[in-house]
Amino acid sequence: PSGVGTYHLASSLWNITALIIGFGVDVIITREVARNHAMLSPLVTVGMVLRIAFHALGYSALVIFAHVAGYSAATMQLIYIFGVANFAFQIGHVCSAALYGLEIMGYMSLVSVLTELISTGGIILLIFLDQPIISLGVVSVVVGVVRAALLFYALHSSYPIRFDLRLSLAPWLLRTSSTILGNRLVRNLYAQADVIFISLFVNVQVVGWYSTADTVFGSLLFVANIISTAFFPVMSRLQEQGPDALAQLARQGIRWLLVAAIPIGLGTAVLATPLLVLVLGEEFRPAGAVLAGFGLVTILTSANVFLAQILICMDRQNRLTVLMLAAVLLTLPVDFMLIPWTQNAWQNGALGGVIAYLMTETLILVGSIWSLPWKLFDRETTIYGIKIGGAGLIMVGVTWPFRQTSIIYPVSIGAVTYMLLILASGALSENELATGYNLLQQTRRQMLKPVQRALLKIT
Template identity: 30%
Template sequence: MISGRTIAKNVSVMMASQLTTWALSFVLAIFLPRYLGADLTGVVAIATSIWLMGQVFISFGMDTHLTKSVARDPTLTVDLMLTSLLIRSLLFVLTSGVVALYSWIMGYDATANWVLVIEGICFLFLAYSGAFSAVLVGLERMEFISIANIASKVILTGGSLLLIMLDAGLYLVISVNIIAAIVLCVILLWAIQRLYPLRLQFRFAGISTMFAQSWVYLISAFAMTVYQQIDKLFIAALVDTRTVGWYSTAMNLFGTMMFLPVVFGTVIFPSMARSYASGDSKLNLIAQRSFDLMFMLSVPVGLGLVVIGQPFVDLLYGPEFYQSGIILMLLGVVLIFTYLNTILGQLLISVDRTGSWNIVMFVAIAVTLPLDLWLVPWTHATYQNGALGGVLGFLITECGMVVTAIFLLPRNTLGWSNVRSTLLTLCAGVLMMATSWWLRTDWMLLSIIVAAITYVGAVLALRIIPRQEMEIIRHGIMSILGRLRRN
């Protein structure tokens, strides 16, 4: 079993990386929509959603399979990775044909089609990098993933901002994504080459085995991606591209807040998978602490977005994106449930209940479709913002998934201590909102400072975090700060 020190090291490495890439993503999320405007932002968002769903089939669930297999037997690294790359290349060709057919059916114009082509090239390299990252996660060498992510994001952000200043136009600006994806691939492949020298020898006999062992994760990934992306396509079909631009702008800001559960889930997943496979009794303790931590992190971030969402969007984007502020405020509530679903989903996969989680995801999709068909037109007619319907549907399904996931966990995985921590954390969050709400419009920065002080003070006063875990958190923060200073 991985030691607590190794977990802490991996968390600090990934956190340092994610803090850096988060800052860069946030900068790009500010300037790109302002440059493109709501309509073109919507076009890019639609193309990205289409390819995100296409990438599910290109990856075919192999990322999770690679991570688990490499974590259990690192000697299989090269054979598994090369087989996966071959499959991804073949599936990309098939997926490209499906995307072209969809574009023809929907009657997309020349601009949308060129954006689809550029995004498609980018997603090919992202599919390759997904295999490389999955291998490195299985090997628990997150430092290489951190380096690659930072380098890629620096190129993406810096190149995009430069082209925006030069007024280079839509196509050149989004083409920087391709360069960034290539850099990501090269660095990750170099890292794997250092650990396990590559040999260009494909095991064609392993292709059928890879398909057989990965398809269950394909179902999970497909369900998750469709669930996350279908709203944009519904809004585009039922309302217009501008509304998709409002929605995607808010969602991009929302997405930058997701680095915390992604980092923690990525680092802790190999440990949970091994603990379950070996029958280790520490699995419940890992699950309980992970749940408490995710909820404790989600409340200030989510409720903080409720408080400052509208003035924040007004400051960044101006009146053209006013409707994005309302969307972001509502997404703040969604974020709390999304944080929990991220860690609960990882936990269910690690205890081999992927099939049950897949069913939950498909039920969520089945519920999302009629909700969007009803809520998007209704909110468009009532509030002149059909994107609110997509967010409301998102909120309903996320809440239902949290409740269902908890019931699907093995018996006694979570306990009454988690109930206590949840209730006390909610009290701290409500107090935070009460003290900061009145300052949000004219004194937004002061509102954020007051909210942070109030929440931390309430958490300490209510003794939500045990003393032992406070020491772990303090050590983790000092490690992150130390790495940031060295970088």
């Protein structure tokens, strides 16, 4: 446990430092490259120079802070190792931002799969060989270097990129991306507020319940992240053409998002407790109620992730930051009231944290929709949302009696029920079904393209 704590401490310190080093430049690179491919080389060049300079400053500042704070030798070693890994990841982030701007998603998917295999396989192997916790840091270095190399190769082979250092771009890039950095810092504070309050009012066991549910919740947002990433460069380009085209695409995106997020969120709410007990044991049963609440939060947060990308592509990220600040200010008094109350009422103060999350995510959702210059939920999209929501609620009613049986039964019954209801209600038109099929085919072809090129070179 102490080794895991040391690893988590060093990782957390670098996560915060890396956030500042990145400065939100990657989002601006993606947006501007999507609007004008000719700016690819200067943006990538300046972006990498800024990352290298900021990394040197951040690395030095973190090492000095760690020495002054008196961290252990093992923690210091991990900080040094993670510093090398972060440098590689920073270079990779610039390349991935450019690839997203060029809308070359296939390479990104393939690289993500390969690096995840290396990371997971390396960690499992080291644990099996009973290696010290510091050796796990070396895995992150290997993953970072491999990822950066593959992404740079993908970028170089996809577009004629060259070294083009326009230092005059640096002030503009930093000034523009500073709002993204501010938003990320506020979001980080917002995400950690519940954990901090729970640790103040209750014991470490309740913090563990909340952290377990929160970790699973983060993985439930994968659909929102995929859709938002895929739509962002296209929306950035359409923003230059006029509001009507962007509004139409945004409505299409929110519809695809809802059709996936609603069954994921409601399904999690139904199966949270039996799933956690099955995987982690009876002592994590109280975390099931927390995860059930996070299932509902998943639907709201998924929509907020997509809406955030819309606001950023419209250069309205300042409004997003204001909404996040308002959410932080709201969560403080709400946590102060709800966490002790739920602890006294149900001996689970973590429930107060997730209830507060529901309230703040609702605030962000309403504020984000209100910040748009056009109506996101027009009549057609609203009817669509009602149909999807109704199908999700019926799915909950059908699967609820089976939640204590083998997990395969409620999952299968729920999936079949939901899909049949969607088709029967006509929520998805033939055109949307065809679009979804074409997107899957296009993604498959893009993922296979780099493999085919490599095989051709070998043969």
